[in-house]
Amino acid sequence: xxxSIQHVVKRFGGIIALKGVSLDLSGNELxxxxxxxxxxxxxxxxxxxxxxxPEEGKIVFNGADITTRxxxxxxxxxxxxxxxxxxxxxRMTVMENLLVPGMALAPQRGRRAxxxxxxxxxxxxxxxxLRDDYARSLSGGQQKLLELGQVMMTEPEIIMLDEPxxxxxxxxxxxxxxxxxxxxxxxTAFIIVSHDMDSIFTLSERLIVLSYxxxxxxxxxxxxxxxxxxxxxxxxxxxxxxxxx
Amino acid sequence: MDYFLxxxxxxxxxxxxxxxxxxxxxxxxxxxxxxxxAHGEFYMLGxxxxxxxxxxxxxxxxxxxxxxxxxxxxxxGAVFEIFFLRPMHEEQIARPxxxxxxxTFGLSFFLQNLALALFGPYPHSPRSFFQGSVxxxxxxxxxxxxxAAVISLLLLAGLLLLINRTWLGKALRAVSQDKQAAAVVGxxxxxxxxxxxxxxxxxxxxxxxxxxxxxxxxPDVGAVPAxxxxxxxxxxxxxxxxGSILGGLVIGLVESFGAGYFPDPSRALNYKxxxxxxxxxxxxxxxxRGFFGRKET
Amino acid sequence: MSQLxxxxxxxxxxxxxxxxxxxxxxxxxxxxxxxxxxVVAYFYAxxxxxxxxxxxxxxxxxxxxxxxxxxxxxxxxxxxTLADLPILxxxxxxxxVAGIAGWxxxxxxxxxxxxxxxxFTIAFSExxxxxxxxxxxxxxxxxxxxxxxxxxxxxSRVPAxxxxxxxxxxxxxxxxxxxxxxxGLFLRAIREDEEAAAAxxxxxxxxxxxxxxxxxxxxxxxxxxxxxxxxxxxPNIMVIPQMGLVIAMAIIGGVESLVAAAIGxxxxxxxxxxxxxxxxxxxxxxxxxxxxxxRFARDGLLIELSERLFKLxxxxxxxxxxxxxxxxxxxxxxxxxSRSEGAPADGA
Numbered sequence: 001x002x003x004s005i006q007h008v009v010k011r012f013g014g015i016i017a018l019k020g021v022s023l024d025l026s027g028n029e030l031x032x033x034x035x036x037x038x039x040x041x042x043x044x045x046x047x048x049x050x051x052x053x054p055e056e057g058k059i060v061f062n063g064a065d066i067t068t069r070x071x072x073x074x075x076x077x078x079x080x081x082x083x084x085x086x087x088x089x090x091r092m093t094v095m096e097n098l099l100v101p102g103m104a105l106a107p108q109r110g111r112r113a114x115x116x117x118x119x120x121x122x123x124x125x126x127x128x129x130l131r132d133d134y135a136r137s138l139s140g141g142q143q144k145l146l147e148l149g150q151v152m153m154t155e156p157e158i159i160m161l162d163e164p165x166x167x168x169x170x171x172x173x174x175x176x177x178x179x180x181x182x183x184x185x186x187x188t189a190f191i192i193v194s195h196d197m198d199s200i201f202t203l204s205e206r207l208i209v210l211s212y213x214x215x216x217x218x219x220x221x222x223x224x225x226x227x228x229x230x231x232x233x234x235x236x237x238x239x240x241x242x243x244x245x
Numbered sequence: 246m247d248y249f250l251x252x253x254x255x256x257x258x259x260x261x262x263x264x265x266x267x268x269x270x271x272x273x274x275x276x277x278x279x280x281x282x283a284h285g286e287f288y289m290l291g292x293x294x295x296x297x298x299x300x301x302x303x304x305x306x307x308x309x310x311x312x313x314x315x316x317x318x319x320x321x322g323a324v325f326e327i328f329f330l331r332p333m334h335e336e337q338i339a340r341p342x343x344x345x346x347x348x349t350f351g352l353s354f355f356l357q358n359l360a361l362a363l364f365g366p367y368p369h370s371p372r373s374f375f376q377g378s379v380x381x382x383x384x385x386x387x388x389x390x391x392x393a394a395v396i397s398l399l400l401l402a403g404l405l406l407l408i409n410r411t412w413l414g415k416a417l418r419a420v421s422q423d424k425q426a427a428a429v430v431g432x433x434x435x436x437x438x439x440x441x442x443x444x445x446x447x448x449x450x451x452x453x454x455x456x457x458x459x460x461x462x463x464p465d466v467g468a469v470p471a472x473x474x475x476x477x478x479x480x481x482x483x484x485x486x487x488g489s490i491l492g493g494l495v496i497g498l499v500e501s502f503g504a505g506y507f508p509d510p511s512r513a514l515n516y517k518x519x520x521x522x523x524x525x526x527x528x529x530x531x532x533x534r535g536f537f538g539r540k541e542t
Numbered sequence: 543m544s545q546l547x548x549x550x551x552x553x554x555x556x557x558x559x560x561x562x563x564x565x566x567x568x569x570x571x572x573x574x575x576x577x578x579x580x581v582v583a584y585f586y587a588x589x590x591x592x593x594x595x596x597x598x599x600x601x602x603x604x605x606x607x608x609x610x611x612x613x614x615x616x617x618x619x620x621x622x623t624l625a626d627l628p629i630l631x632x633x634x635x636x637x638x639v640a641g642i643a644g645w646x647x648x649x650x651x652x653x654x655x656x657x658x659x660x661x662f663t664i665a666f667s668e669x670x671x672x673x674x675x676x677x678x679x680x681x682x683x684x685x686x687x688x689x690x691x692x693x694x695x696x697x698s699r700v701p702a703x704x705x706x707x708x709x710x711x712x713x714x715x716x717x718x719x720x721x722x723x724x725x726g727l728f729l730r731a732i733r734e735d736e737e738a739a740a741a742x743x744x745x746x747x748x749x750x751x752x753x754x755x756x757x758x759x760x761x762x763x764x765x766x767x768x769x770x771x772x773x774x775x776x777p778n779i780m781v782i783p784q785m786g787l788v789i790a791m792a793i794i795g796g797v798e799s800l801v802a803a804a805i806g807x808x809x810x811x812x813x814x815x816x817x818x819x820x821x822x823x824x825x826x827x828x829x830x831x832x833x834x835x836x837r838f839a840r841d842g843l844l845i846e847l848s849e850r851l852f853k854l855x856x857x858x859x860x861x862x863x864x865x866x867x868x869x870x871x872x873x874x875x876x877x878x879x880s881r882s883e884g885a886p887a888d889g890a
Contacts, residue, residue: 049741075743087738089731100731103724104743111724150742280657282605282664329837339840346603346660347793348836354786355829362822468782472668475661483657515676522669525662529650533658 001062001157001189002026003048003079008057010040010047010213017043019213020057025158030180030190032204032221034197036233039210041193042084045160048191049081050074062157076105080151081160084193086143088150090136094127097135097146101153114153121149125179141172148179158189165196177203201225209233247383252505253498254384258394260497262452265397266470267477267489268404269448275421275484276441277330279345283353284449284474285467289360290318291450292462296371307374307458311396314454319447325352326442331435360464368461371454393455400451401490408486417441421484469518476521480528496521553852558801565707569700576815577699583811584706585768587804588713590791592760594803595717597792599726600753601733603656605785606647606663607761609670610640612780614762615769616674616681619689622770624680629692633766640762641755648754653747667780674777684776692770702771709767710804713760717800720756729753787825790832796842806844 003025010018017040025031035041046052048059050071059067066074075081089097095118102114122128125145130138135146144164151159161180165173177199184190194200200207200221207224209217211233217224224230266288273281281287294314299307329348333341375388408414419427420437427434452470453462460466477496481488503520507513569577593607617639618632627635647666651659675683682688693701720726728749731739740746769775778784788807795806810828817824839846 051737051741070745071737071740072743072745075741081741083738083741087735087741089734089738091734092727092730096727096730099727100739100744101742103727104745107724154743280661282660329833332837342656343597343601343603344836344840346657347789348833350605350660350786350789351793351829351832351836354783354790355826355833357783357786358822358825358829362826365822465781465783468668472665475665479658479661512676515672518672519669522665525665526650529654529658529662533654 001028001078002060003062003158003189004058004060005044005048006058006060008044008047008054008059010043010052010054017213018047018054021210021213021215022057023208023215023218025189025191028184028187028189030184030203030205031192032200032207033191033193033210034195034200034207035210038212040213041210042162043213044210045081045162045191045193048074049079049160072104075101075156076154078154078157079160080154080156080158082144082147082151082162082164084162084166086140086147088135088138088143088146091134093132093134094122094138094146094149095131098122098149098153101150105154117153118149121152124152124182125149126175141168144168144176145172148176152183156188158191159183160191160193162193163195164192165194165199173199248505250382251384252501254381255386255505256498256501257494258386258390258497259501260494261394261397261401262456262493263470263473263477263497264490264493265400266449266452267474267481267493268401268486269445269452270474271445271478271481271484271486271489272404272417272441272448273445274478275486276417277326277334277345277438279330279349280475280478281442281445282346282349282471283356284446285469285471286353286356286360287318287322287446287449287467288453288470289462289464289467290321290356291315291453292371292457292466293360293364293369294318294450295454295457296369296462299371307372308392308396310371311451311454315447315450318450318453319443322446323439323443326439330442331438334435334438357464357467364462364464366463368463370461371457373458387459389458390456393452393459396455397452400448404448405486413440473518473521476525479525482534496524499524554801554848557848558805561805562711569703574699577703579812579815580808581699581702581706581771583808584703584710585764585771586788586791586811587807588706588710588764589761589788590795590807591710591714591717591800591804592757592764593788594792594795594797594800595721596753596757598797598799598803599721599733600729600750601656602652602750602754603660604663604754604757605660605782605789606667607757607788608780608785609663609667610644610758610761611765611768612670612674612775612777613643614640614765615689615775615779616687616765617762618766619687619769619775620680622690623687629690629770633763633770636766636769637759637762640765641759644755644758645751648751648758652750652754664782667785668782671777671780681775681777684778687775689769689773689775691773692767706767706771709763713763714800714804717760721800725749725752783825786832787828790828794828794831794835794843796845798841799845802842802844802848806842 005021005023007020007022008018009016009020021040021044033041033044043052047054050066050069050073053068057067058065061074061077061079064077066077089100095115098118098121099111099114102109102117103111119128122131125148127142127145127149130142135143138146148164164176168176180190180192180203192200192204204221206219207217207221208215209224209230216233217227217230266284270281270284273279291314294317295307295310298310298314299305302310330345332338333344338344373389374392378385378387379391381391408417416427416432417437417440419430419432420434424434427437453467473496477492478489480495481490481492499520500517504513504517507516568580572580589607589611593604596602596604596607614636617636618629621627621635622629622632647662651662674681677683678685692705728739728744731742731744732746732749736746791807791810792803794810795804796802814824820827835843
């Protein structure tokens with residue numbers, strides 16, 4: 001897996017959300033992406049995922065320029081993502097939710113084969129008993145798991161998780177934590193956006209800090225933690241500005 | 246040259262009246278985030294209200310009737326808003342976007358059929374405001390049409406003042422930008438929704454009663470003005486007040502010049518509205534956010 | 543085969559099959575006039591159910607369905623009169639023209655938010671009607687275009703009855719198959735959340751346009767058959783209140799079920815006949831019913847009714863389970879908090 005983000009600029013009206021962000025990921029790196037509110041974390045994820053098209057710069061994935069590709073193409077190329085507020089298909093069953101990404105990627109493999117894959121995913125996530133439930137009857141945490149399951153269906157090379165731990169009970173958090181580790185050991189790369197400092201420091205091998213649309217630090221968590229600019233821009237304010245849920 | 250000027254003046258006069266209709270639609274969209282697919286039927290109600298009032302009050306000047314019918318229709322709109330749109334904003338209704346489209350379209354279906362049942366399919370015409378016609382340079386306009394344009398112009402100015410200078414305007418703008426923040430500073434967003442809807446359909450009713458003597462009223466009289474207003478708000482950029490005024494003028498001019506220079510004059514009038522659709526398609530192709538639209542994110 | 547038995551396990555489906563069987567033997571009992579009413583009812587049922595596929599499954603709210611119907615009707619009308627082509631050619635051409643127009647409008651509007659489709663199609667519909675009236679030398683405008691009759695050799699309504707019923711059943715079966723296929727799966731995902739469907743790899747615009755073209759062609763087909771049945775066409779077949787009537791039929795029946803929308807259409811058309819003495823007030827009543835159904839029984843009256851009657855099927859299960867939070871949670875999951883508002887907004 002090679003993902004290269006080169007001088008990406010994204011504006012919304014007068015606001016510059018990303019001011020020329022550059023970033024290279026390779027192999028199965030597990031990268032944490034943190035930064036204060038409005039620093040551009042979700043914008044970056046959405047820009048890589050194709051929901052936003054950057055005004056300047058380039059995004060290259062495994063040698064292919066995906067800067068202006070639609071998000072469905074990017075998903076099929078092997079970049080999976082979840083949303084900050086879960087967006088499972090509410091009036092569809094858990095099984096149907098899982099079939100969508102599979103059938104979209106490779107319909108020729110057939111519904112049977114994808115149902116089999118879906119059962120594997122449900123088994124992994126210990127959600128088998130919920131297979132025929134409608135997504136809207138699931139709890140918030142279960143919907144987060146379901147979204148992770150949707151992403152897992154097609155075995156993407158890299159998964160972007162937007163706030164996987166927000167509003168989640170500690171017990172479930174530990175489960176998600178373990179799933180990420182397992183998938184990572186099996187070769188999947190991750191970009192994890194999170195406000196939860198503890199988990200992100202333990203989990204990630206590399207930590208990137210965004211502030212006002214700029215990368216202000218990039219390195220091993222232990223080093224980033226000590227970085228003056230980071231403490232100034234982020235950690236110092238973090239406590240008072242938004243107590244983490 | 247005179248012909249050109251005549252078309253220009255006619256186009257602007259039309260455009261001002263169109264703008265009034267579109268402004269009501271824009272007001273509703275920017276506050277409630279709802280496209281009122283019954284807008285044409287409130288225009289129609291305005292016409293019928295004027296007609297009925299003038300039947301009762303036979304010796305009153307018809308202009309006095311216009312604000313009265315606008316208020317009546319505005320109140321009908323407000324009642325509809327409270328019963329059918331407010332629950333949506335109170336999050337009692339699933340999939341609000343599709344609900345809004347369907348419920349306003351359903352209202353249009355209901356109102357058109359109600360008018361048909363009450364008044365029949367035949368045209369009704371209230372008394373004229375003024376007799377005769379007025380010559381403006383090379384253009385000759387019926388006095389009624391000119392009166393409609395002048396009143397529309399005054400109303401447009403008045404409405405912009407209301408929005409920009411008064412507490413109510415400030416409250417409405419606040420709600421259109423951020424409902425929660427507005428609520429925090431003590432503005433009730435639900436009340437503002439009702440006010441905006443009543444005001445918006447009241448404007449349509451004014452347009453309807455102003456033009457009733459010119460075009461006369463039938464149950465389906467609102468369809469074309471409403472469609473024109475839809476095209477105008479897309480052209481102006483959904484939710485932009487200046488955009489809908491500019492869009493109104495552009496559509497007025499396009500219709501006037503299009504009809505004026507159409508190769509076959511016998512069909513020219515019929516094709517007036519067709520130009521609007523062409524503009525709609527061009528906007529979608531080349532500038533989907535219109536003149537002043539906020540960029541989609 | 544397992545699919546078929548699965549089909550029969552739901553009582554609603556059994557009722558639908560019984561109704562279809564009843565429709566097949568109905569000509570044995572009905573007088574000619576009522577056969578005519580049923581032909582018109584089936585025509586509306588095709589329109590209402592195809593609109594339901596578009597709106598209920600696809601979440602695309604078009605007000606142009608009657609315009610595509612009229613495109614089909616006028617295409618075959620003009621081809622069979624002016625060019626003297628066989629009716630069958632006219633029917634195929636009518637479907638194609640409706641499909642091409644659907645493709646053009648779909649490609650133009652479906653990239654944008656849903657409201658643009660509604661706005662554009664309502665304008666298209668009204669303006670197509672204006673053109674048909676304005677070009678009276680060709681279309682004969684409001685005086686009406688005389689169209690050759692499909693079963694000219696007989697005065698019996700029975701052949702027309704079976705033809706319209708056959709097309710209704712065939713289009714229902716085709717649309718049901720489509721809804722069960724991956725197209726239906728993607729459509730429902732798109733209806734729930736377009737952006738999320740795209741993030742899961744669904745080519746959103748492609749499937750929306752595809753559905754729009756298919757439903758436009760079905761509407762066009764209905765129009766062609768109807769044209770050769772009533773044998774006179776005026777632009778008034780596509781006025782907006784006609785569109786409103788089709789929408790009322792689909793919604794009152796149940797817009798998320800093809801069969802419910804079709805039955806809704808038939809019931810309303812038959813009621814309109816039975817309530818003739820109420821004249822113009824009939825549509826006022828159905829207008830009010832449309833608004834009230836939208837507000838208080840969003841899934842449609844027939845769906846509500848069948849749920850009350852049978853208390854079965856996935857929809858009913860859904861209703862009970864969504865009310866009781868955590869009914870399916872095991873002990874592990876009961877600990878999971880259901881709120882996700884903790885996530886602060888970021889970026890845009």
